[in-house]
Amino acid sequence: MVRIAISGSVGSGKTTLAKELGRELSFSVIHLNELAEKYKIEDVEELQTFDFDLDALLDTFEKELNEGLHQNTIIESHFSQYIHPELIDILIIINRDLKELKQEYEIRGYNPQKIQDNLEVESFNLCFYEAEEVGYTVGTSEVLGRVSSSQDLGHETANPRGFVFSFDNNKSMDNLVEKVLRRLKKLNLLEVKDE
Numbered sequence: 001m002v003r004i005a006i007s008g009s010v011g012s013g014k015t016t017l018a019k020e021l022g023r024e025l026s027f028s029v030i031h032l033n034e035l036a037e038k039y040k041i042e043d044v045e046e047l048q049t050f051d052f053d054l055d056a057l058l059d060t061f062e063k064e065l066n067e068g069l070h071q072n073t074i075i076e077s078h079f080s081q082y083i084h085p086e087l088i089d090i091l092i093i094i095n096r097d098l099k100e101l102k103q104e105y106e107i108r109g110y111n112p113q114k115i116q117d118n119l120e121v122e123s124f125n126l127c128f129y130e131a132e133e134v135g136y137t138v139g140t141s142e143v144l145g146r147v148s149s150s151q152d153l154g155h156e157t158a159n160p161r162g163f164v165f166s167f168d169n170n171k172s173m174d175n176l177v178e179k180v181l182r183r184l185k186k187l188n189l190l191e192v193k194d195e
């Protein structure tokens with residue numbers, strides 16, 4: 001049973017990737033942003049957004065994860081790095097070119113302040129650093145080598161969970177999906193399927 005979390009800046013491709021992976025793996029998909037509406041505190045009109053109670057949302061959601069719900073699930077949101085690393089097998093951070101992000105924000109009609117704020121999130125690779133701060137283990141080639149040559153990362157309870165890996169979304173979405181699937185296979189997170 002596997003849980004995959006996806007994060008990255010706004011417009012990086014999280015929702016699209018989650019849907020495509022969900023279809024590919026027959027996993028269910030949870031869009032945490034939709035849940036955030038339930039925890040809304042107030043609108044922040046100047047930033048075309050709203051504040052919500054992240055702690056309350058996480059309390060409820062993590063309780064469900066602890067109870068064993070949401071297995072074989074993909075969880076996507078720009079705040080999914082805040083989910084406790086022990087509850088997630090792999091966190092995927094998507095990086096995207098700043099020019100493409102800016103275009104996406106303009107298409108979405110974001111105001112200049114919101115555009116600037118979101119571009120800063122990407123240029124500082126904020127989601128990744130937040131993941132490290134929360135306690136995710138940075139996936140390195142050493143980690144990959146160790147896991148693929150030894151036991152199963154996802155299925156052995158004794159094994160650590162909570163790895164974070166970055167992926168560049170700099171070609172087609174199909175390309176990104178392929179890169180992620182390859183990585184999941186290398187980490188023995190997927191049932192072996194006929195190619």
Ligand SMILES: Nc1ncnc2c1ncn2[C@@H]1O[C@H](COP(=O)(O)OP(=O)(O)O)[C@@H](O)[C@H]1O
Nearest residue numbers: 009010011012013014015016017169171172173
């Ligand atoms: N590799 C890509 N090539 C072309 N368009 C892309 C690519 N990745 C994402 N997009 C497009 O960018 C937009 C934002 O993607 P989305 O998945 O909604 O991002 P997020 O959920 O991270 O905000 C969508 O219109 C999506 O189709």
Ligand SMILES: [Mg+2]
Nearest residue numbers: 011014015016
């Ligand atoms: Mg989205």
